[in-house]
Structures are given as C-alpha cells and as structure tokens.
Amino acid sequence: MTHPENQMNYFDRIISWFCLTPLGAIGVLFLFLIPSIPFLNQEYLLRWFIAAALIAANAIAFDFTAGYISIVNFGYYAFLGLGAYTSAILVNMLGLSPWLGMFAGAGIAGFLGFLTGILTLRLRGIFAACLAWFLGLALMGLATKMVWLTRGPLGLRSQKLFEGGSNAPYYYTILIMMLVIYLITKWIVRSKMGLAFKAIGQNMEAARTSGINPIFYRIVNFTVSCTLAGWLGGFYVHYFGVITPDLMATAKTIEVLAVVYIGGRATLWGGAVVAFPFIYCMETIRSTLDNLPGLNLIIYGVLLCSVMIYFPGGFAAYYNDFAKRLKNKTFRYFVLRQENI
Numbered sequence: 001m002t003h004p005e006n007q008m009n010y011f012d013r014i015i016s017w018f019c020l021t022p023l024g025a026i027g028v029l030f031l032f033l034i035p036s037i038p039f040l041n042q043e044y045l046l047r048w049f050i051a052a053a054l055i056a057a058n059a060i061a062f063d064f065t066a067g068y069i070s071i072v073n074f075g076y077y078a079f080l081g082l083g084a085y086t087s088a089i090l091v092n093m094l095g096l097s098p099w100l101g102m103f104a105g106a107g108i109a110g111f112l113g114f115l116t117g118i119l120t121l122r123l124r125g126i127f128a129a130c131l132a133w134f135l136g137l138a139l140m141g142l143a144t145k146m147v148w149l150t151r152g153p154l155g156l157r158s159q160k161l162f163e164g165g166s167n168a169p170y171y172y173t174i175l176i177m178m179l180v181i182y183l184i185t186k187w188i189v190r191s192k193m194g195l196a197f198k199a200i201g202q203n204m205e206a207a208r209t210s211g212i213n214p215i216f217y218r219i220v221n222f223t224v225s226c227t228l229a230g231w232l233g234g235f236y237v238h239y240f241g242v243i244t245p246d247l248m249a250t251a252k253t254i255e256v257l258a259v260v261y262i263g264g265r266a267t268l269w270g271g272a273v274v275a276f277p278f279i280y281c282m283e284t285i286r287s288t289l290d291n292l293p294g295l296n297l298i299i300y301g302v303l304l305c306s307v308m309i310y311f312p313g314g315f316a317a318y319y320n321d322f323a324k325r326l327k328n329k330t331f332r333y334f335v336l337r338q339e340n341i
Helices: 004-017 023-037 043-066 078-096 098-120 125-145 169-191 192-202 202-209 213-238 250-263 269-288 294-311 314-340
Strands: none
Touching: 004 023, 023 043, 023 169, 043 078, 043 169, 043 213, 043 250, 043 269, 078 098, 078 125, 078 213, 078 250, 098 125, 098 213, 125 250, 169 192, 169 213, 169 269, 192 202, 192 213, 202 213, 202 314, 250 269, 250 294, 250 314, 269 294, 269 314
8 A cells, every 4th residue: 555655755746747836736727627617618718718828828938038048039929920820821722730730830930030049149138139029020011911822911711720619629728738838948947958048047148157158048048939939829820710910019929028027037837827817807808998999008018017116026926935934934833832832
C-alpha cells in the first residue's frame, strides 16, 4: 500500500513538472470544468472565455519577450495576423487541413520573426521596439493592399476547426494551446537559456562581460515568441472563420501589453491569470455600453498607468507579497502555540 506521504510527493512532482503550484493546478482544473458548470456554459459566455484564453495565451508569449529580454514587440499582433493569413490561404488554395495550416502559419511567423530579430535586435531598447512596430504596420498595409490574395478589408474567409455551432470544442482547444505555450516558455525560462534571458533583460552589458552573446539569445527569444503568435493566429482564423487586416492593428497589441503589465512582467502566469476576469469584465462593459466605442482602450490605459505608478510588479507581485505575509503569520501562530503548550 502506498504511503500517503509518498503519494503527496508524487503529486508535488507532477505539478512541478507542469510548472504549477497547488493553487494553480486547482485554477486550471476549474477552467476545464467551466463548460460543465450550468450557469457558465452558455454559448455567449463560452465565447467570452475563448477570447480570454486567447488573450491569456498571447500574454504568455508576449511576456516571454517583454519580461525576459526587455523588448516590447509592438508588432506582435502583426505576426499573429501573418500566421492567420498563412493558414487561411493554405487551407483555401491547397485544401490543407486547418490543424496543419495552424502549424504552417506558426512556421512562417517564426521565420519572419527570425529575420526581424537579425535586423532589429542589434539595436537597443526603444529602437528595436519601434522597428518591430513599423514592420507590423507594413504587414498590415500589405494585407490591406494585396486584395487578390487577402481580399483586403472585405475579409478572407476560411474553414473552421469544428463543425456545428458549439463553442465548447474551441474552448478546450485554446485552453490546451494556452497550457502548451505556458509549458514551452516556462521550461525555457527554467533552463540555462532562461538564465541568459534574465541576465540580458537585467543588464545586457554585464551579461556580455559574463560570456553571454546577447544578440543570439535575443533572436532566439524573439523567434519563439513570434512562432507562438503565428500558431495562435491560426486558431483565431479557424475559430472565427474570417480575418481582416484590422487584426494586425497596434491596438490589439496594446490590449495584450496591458494584460501583461497588469498581471506582472516576467512571470508568464500573471497575465494569464488576470486575462480571464479582465476580459470578462471588458466584454460585459462592451456589450452593455456598445454606444461608447473605444471605452475599453481608455480603461486599459487608466489601469495600466495606475499599476505602473502604484504597484509596478502587477498582480503577481501583489499575490507573492500577500502569500509571503500570510505564510509568516501562519508560521508565527504555530510557533507561539507550541510555546504556550
């Protein structure tokens, strides 16, 4: 018979392998149970949760670059849009399966990210971010003007992943994709390469003097992030069934950036956790105040400024601080209780 302590150690090893805490594992389990909860399994709510999971997955991939090598990729959604267009075009013209199209889109987006990294990541700080932004604007312009291929503002339609009108299969798909992206990025961060990323993000000159090649590691990081963006773009187009150049707009990237900074940079999980209640609230506001377009961007700006001024570490830092104080209080309680006994 297995000893309870051994069972607990086995459980700890499993959740550690998945880069989760016990509370995080409970949260993930709850997310998987949402479609079976009566008051949450309505189709319009599932659409909101799909949007939240998509933003959460994008926040993880975006934070992988912004949080660890301190490069804010303002053209992030352009790479996502490139993956979406690539997948849709291959499915429409070659009859490729949407599932394979998603990976093809990821490959093209990653390749362009690699080329972009070679050209831009030799620069520092805001210059690299601006060049990535300009590239995103260029891709958006091409998608608008190449009507013969993308149908421009009319939108390019493509096959959906699943037949039928249920949103549950899409919800489970994007949830699994989110977890895969989290695991990939977290495993990299925990490796020696992740240590190099952190060193570069904190002080690039100090990292260079330690024998780290900043350009190489920045390009690797940027390429991985763009590849993941392209993969998510493939899901986007095969979920909604249509894509327009507006998807590549900078405002979409700002939405992800706000979630990442509110959740906490360089945590990966912070933005993902914040995304679900945050997007749920934004969708509620958007549906009830539809006569005020753009209100969500104003709220993003106000929240982002407030977090950066009053709590720069975001939700993750607040949670870690709260957990630390709670742990210290619990420890003192048990120590004093033992002394009284």
